[in-house]
Amino acid sequence: VNDLFYNHAYCAESIVLSSRPLFWLDPNQRIRVKDIGDLIISKITFNLEHGGTMSLTCTKAITPISY
Numbered sequence: 001v002n003d004l005f006y007n008h009a010y011c012a013e014s015i016v017l018s019s020r021p022l023f024w025l026d027p028n029q030r031i032r033v034k035d036i037g038d039l040i041i042s043k044i045t046f047n048l049e050h051g052g053t054m055s056l057t058c059t060k061a062i063t064p065i066s067y
Contacts (some may be wrong), residue, residue, distance in 0.1 A: 013060035021054045
């Protein structure tokens with residue numbers, strides 16, 4: 001798994017996003033963020049209080065998704 005991650009991600013560029021909890025997201029899942037591009041989720045953190053937020057740590061993906 002680590003080899004696949006490093007072959008398809010540019011580890012020098014990473015980003016941390018905060019939002020309301022999105023429970024369908026998983027680590028190693030690829031997402032697209034407008035104006036940033038394709039990202040691979042490497043870590044998810046949830047705050048377990050009412051009205052809490054989640055934090056996503058993502059790295060930039062090398063190869064784009066083709067639809």
